[in-house]
Amino acid sequence: MSYKKVQQLAARFVKTAAAIEYYAVPEKTDHSVSSFLRNIRVALNELEGDLMTLKYRDPSGEFSRAQWKELGNFWHSCIEIYKAFDESRPEQGVKEFADLLLEKKDWLAKIMPAIQRHLKATEVDFVPGPGLTQARADGLKELIKAVNDGVKNVKKNVSPAQSVTWRPPAAKSTFVSPSDKTEISGTKSK
Numbered sequence: 001m002s003y004k005k006v007q008q009l010a011a012r013f014v015k016t017a018a019a020i021e022y023y024a025v026p027e028k029t030d031h032s033v034s035s036f037l038r039n040i041r042v043a044l045n046e047l048e049g050d051l052m053t054l055k056y057r058d059p060s061g062e063f064s065r066a067q068w069k070e071l072g073n074f075w076h077s078c079i080e081i082y083k084a085f086d087e088s089r090p091e092q093g094v095k096e097f098a099d100l101l102l103e104k105k106d107w108l109a110k111i112m113p114a115i116q117r118h119l120k121a122t123e124v125d126f127v128p129g130p131g132l133t134q135a136r137a138d139g140l141k142e143l144i145k146a147v148n149d150g151v152k153n154v155k156k157n158v159s160p161a162q163s164v165t166w167r168p169p170a171a172k173s174t175f176v177s178p179s180d181k182t183e184i185s186g187t188k189s190k
Contacts, residue, residue, distance in 0.1 A: 032090075032153045033087055033090045036090065036094065036146065036149065036150045036153060037082075037085065037087075039142075039145075039146035039149065039150075040078075040082055040097070040143070040146050040147075040150075041082065042142065042146075043139060043142035043143040043145075043146045044075065044078055044079060044082060044139075044143070046138060046139035046142050046143075047071075047075050047078070047139030047140065047142075047143060048075060048139070049139065050071075050115070050137035050138070050139040050140075051068070051071060051072055051075060053119075053135050053137060054068055054071070054115065054118070054119075054137065055068060057118065057119070057122045057135075063114055063115060063117075063118035067111060067114065070107070070111075071111060071115075074104060074107075077100060078097070078100065078143065081093065081096045081097055081100065084096075090150075090154065091154045094147070094150040094151060094153075094154045095154075097147045097150065098147055098150075098151055101143075101144060101147055108140060108144075111140070112140055112141070115137045115140075116137070119134070119135055119136060119137060123135075
């Protein structure tokens with residue numbers, strides 16, 4: 001191979017590497033947006049399943065029909081935000097989800113333990129196995145976790161011009177990733 005041919009191949013490689021590096025940042029941002037939307041969709045599907053589980057459990061228990069309707073309205077609000085999500089402006093969609101959760105944080109702090117207590121009170125008497133377990137309702141926890149992850153990604157990927165119009169809520173106001181004990185704005189629920 002001649003020296004001139006090696007130089008041409010090297011120049012083409014440098015151009016290709018520069019192009020890949022140039023396009024890598026938007027690709028990462030697109031991936032985080034699609035990942036956020038996928039996580040939100042999974043959480044909303046989980047929440048829909050939780051609604052059906054709660055609907056067919058004993059409505060005379062701690063979890064009333066009015067609470068079930070309120071949870072259904074919350075789920076519907078989340079679906080509307082999901083449908084209106086603009087992938088070209090992901091920070092706006094994440095802001096809408098975060099605002100909804102912050103607006104409903106007191107209600108969420110009450111409803112999540114009520115759901116768990118109701119499911120515990122209406123458990124079916126059987127020995128759980130590897131393929132069969134007691135019902136659990138983790139849709140709200142998954143939704144909070146997905147929105148937290150979205151807020152973190154927005155903090156990383158928002159350009160300075162966009163961050164002037166919206167800044168994620170301060171650390172005290174944001175939701176903490178759920179675990180067995182979910183912490184919402186400094187209040188612990190068991």
